[in-house]
Amino acid sequence: MKVTFGKICSVIVLAIVLFVPGIVWTEELIAPSEEPTLVKAVMCESIQKFTPTNEAVVFSIDLGKLYSFTDFDPVPKQTVIYHKWYQKGRLVTVKRLTINPPRWSSFSSMQLRDADKGPWQVDIIDSNDKLIKTLRFSVTD
Amino acid sequence: MDTLVQPLVSLRWQDIVDILLNSYILFRLYVLFRGTNVIRMLVAIGILWMLERMAMSIGLIVTSWAIQGIIAAAALIVIIVFRNEIASVFKARSFKSFFWGIPQRQILTPTEIIVESTYELARLGLGALIVLPLKKGIEEVIHGGVLWQGRLSQEMLLSIFWNGSPVHDGAIVIQGDQIVQVGAILPLSKSNTLPSHFGTRHRAAAGLSEQTDALVIVVSEERGEITVFKGTSIINIKDSLELDQVLNQYTGTISTANGARKQIIELCLAGVMCLFGVTGVWYSFARGIETFVTLEVPVEFMNRDPKLEIFSASASSVKLQISGSGSLIRTVSPDQVKVKVNLANTVAGSNQVVITRDRIVLPPGIQLKQLEPQTLTVDLDVPVKKKLPVQPDWVGRLPAGIILQEVLIAPETVEVIGGNLTLKDIRTIYTEKISLDNISTDGEVSADLVLLPSSLKLTDESRKKAKVNYKVVQRENTADIEAK
Numbered sequence: 001m002k003v004t005f006g007k008i009c010s011v012i013v014l015a016i017v018l019f020v021p022g023i024v025w026t027e028e029l030i031a032p033s034e035e036p037t038l039v040k041a042v043m044c045e046s047i048q049k050f051t052p053t054n055e056a057v058v059f060s061i062d063l064g065k066l067y068s069f070t071d072f073d074p075v076p077k078q079t080v081i082y083h084k085w086y087q088k089g090r091l092v093t094v095k096r097l098t099i100n101p102p103r104w105s106s107f108s109s110m111q112l113r114d115a116d117k118g119p120w121q122v123d124i125i126d127s128n129d130k131l132i133k134t135l136r137f138s139v140t141d
Numbered sequence: 142m143d144t145l146v147q148p149l150v151s152l153r154w155q156d157i158v159d160i161l162l163n164s165y166i167l168f169r170l171y172v173l174f175r176g177t178n179v180i181r182m183l184v185a186i187g188i189l190w191m192l193e194r195m196a197m198s199i200g201l202i203v204t205s206w207a208i209q210g211i212i213a214a215a216a217l218i219v220i221i222v223f224r225n226e227i228a229s230v231f232k233a234r235s236f237k238s239f240f241w242g243i244p245q246r247q248i249l250t251p252t253e254i255i256v257e258s259t260y261e262l263a264r265l266g267l268g269a270l271i272v273l274p275l276k277k278g279i280e281e282v283i284h285g286g287v288l289w290q291g292r293l294s295q296e297m298l299l300s301i302f303w304n305g306s307p308v309h310d311g312a313i314v315i316q317g318d319q320i321v322q323v324g325a326i327l328p329l330s331k332s333n334t335l336p337s338h339f340g341t342r343h344r345a346a347a348g349l350s351e352q353t354d355a356l357v358i359v360v361s362e363e364r365g366e367i368t369v370f371k372g373t374s375i376i377n378i379k380d381s382l383e384l385d386q387v388l389n390q391y392t393g394t395i396s397t398a399n400g401a402r403k404q405i406i407e408l409c410l411a412g413v414m415c416l417f418g419v420t421g422v423w424y425s426f427a428r429g430i431e432t433f434v435t436l437e438v439p440v441e442f443m444n445r446d447p448k449l450e451i452f453s454a455s456a457s458s459v460k461l462q463i464s465g466s467g468s469l470i471r472t473v474s475p476d477q478v479k480v481k482v483n484l485a486n487t488v489a490g491s492n493q494v495v496i497t498r499d500r501i502v503l504p505p506g507i508q509l510k511q512l513e514p515q516t517l518t519v520d521l522d523v524p525v526k527k528k529l530p531v532q533p534d535w536v537g538r539l540p541a542g543i544i545l546q547e548v549l550i551a552p553e554t555v556e557v558i559g560g561n562l563t564l565k566d567i568r569t570i571y572t573e574k575i576s577l578d579n580i581s582t583d584g585e586v587s588a589d590l591v592l593l594p595s596s597l598k599l600t601d602e603s604r605k606k607a608k609v610n611y612k613v614v615q616r617e618n619t620a621d622i623e624a625k
Contacts, residue, residue: 054616058535058545058577089568119534119571138535140577
């Protein structure tokens with residue numbers, strides 16, 4: 001009888017050891033992400049009514065200003081994202097943008113000067129400093 | 142006066158050793174070859190060489206070339222024509238005698254034994270043929286015979302030419318105090334001027350003396366007469382004193398103090414001439430008119446940390462201004478000059494390396510005057526691979542009313558190799574500049590990738606070109622951009 005009780009105890013302990021981490025892992029998988037989901041990221045000439053207009057990859061310096069537009073859906077909780085603007089690999093500016101649940105569009109802009117001609121990129125980074133997307137474009141005559 | 146004294150004052154110890162060593166070599170060559178025709182030819186070649194230098198210095202180019210050709214031919218002729226003399230000089234000497242001692246011509250030949258033996262042979266009515274070679278080899282002229290290598294003595298000579306001896310009919314060859322060969326067969330003379338009473342023995346002696354510089358003594362079996370053959374001359378010996386005199390004259394035996402003194406004076410004079418000659422040649426080469434020349438020499442980097450690679454250097458070659466006599470400078474070729482840069486103390490990144498004079502290898506007699514640059518900037522780094530995105534570099538102006546909306550580039554990424562520090566700050570590889578001016582519809586353009594800095598390399602060189610596929614749309618309101 002004593003042997004049988006010991007066996008039962010062993011089986012229970014083994015079940016707990018195998019089952020509990022499984023539950024935890026499964027919960028992690030099915031738990032909704034805390035990070036916002038990027039659904040659209042474009043460079044554009046202007047923003048009208050929270051919508052990017054004239055999306056492009058080449059912009060004339062004559063425009064004077066251009067925009068980096070990002071749309072997140074869903075946004076689980078209030079967080080920040082960053083738009084890092086690079087000209088020919090050199091960091092020019094970092095724009096910090098706050099986004100709010102449940103859905104949020106935000107944009108950053110760059111005032112163009114004559115010396116700004118050349119290839120550019122905007123890195124969209126989340127609050128954990130993880131690169132979400134890179135937008136590449138050029139500023140020309 | 143200063144121009145004569147100044148070079149002597151500025152002599153280095155190496156220069157003195159250089160002159161003395163070469164003077165001694167020249168003196169030894171004289172000692173080995175004196176009395177031969179070779180030395181006369183060498184003197185003639187030396188005079189030709191001086192003429193060639195003079196012709197060159199005054200600008201007689203064709204004359205100089207011609208003399209050079211004659212010298213080359215003469216050197217060849219000396220070796221071919223005097224090969225026997227040269228060979229006999231080297232064969233007759235011991236190794237030590239090349240460097241030390243004064244070899245004397247046949248000084249060990251005991252002429253008195255030859256004289257006494259010759260007269261004894263004549264008295265006994267025994268015929269004899271004795272050959273005393275000088276400098277020219279006789280090996281190719283005589284045939285047969287038996288190698289002997291016996292010390293010369295009267296008894297031995299008598300026993301060789303005794304009628305019962307198996308070798309009494311041939312000739313014997315005496316070198317120094319040794320009988321080196323017996324029973325040798327000599328070439329017969331074809332001369333018609335020989336006296337009619339001369340037999341085969343005399344004709345053989347005449348034949349050898351005509352073809353070589355050897356002296357041949359003949360003892361007539363019938364008449365008991367002694368005849369000496371030397372060159373084309375035939376000397377009928379009247380008495381032993383005359384034979385002794387002829388032999389001494391021929392072998393150069395030093396029998397008197399006067400002769401020894403004469404030899405010492407001759408050698409001293411030769412030594413002084415060698416010293417002056419070599420000094421003159423040395424000055425003409427090493428201390429001629431100082432000439433400056435600038436050479437551009439590639440830099441050799443040494444002692445680099447094996448983990449690091451050189452990605453760039455501010456210069457791959459340096460300019461050296463060197464000086465020396467015109468003769469030496471003309472012979473300097475770029476591969477004789479080396480500039481070695483020590484990278485032992487360098488680290489990853491940019492390093493300032495000084496080129497020290499002790500790291501510059503120059504041929505002897507050449508001095509370094511100037512060095513430019515004296516410092517190099519060398520970028521060393523650990524080589525790494527990195528995958529980088531490719532982006533087109535657009536330039537120019539799009540036609541009004543067109544928007545370049547989308548671009549697809551292939552390959553999207555490339556793998557490059559470069560220095561760790563360099564690649565750290567590189568985020569993108571750009572194409573060469575692509576003009577927008579003629580774009581009006583969708584299309585595709587091919588463009589080279591631009592790797593900057595130039596130390597970057599693609600792991601796959603076949604991906605050096607990118608295909609850029611672009612899509613254009615018409616602008617909805619052209620006025621927008623114009624208004625802005």
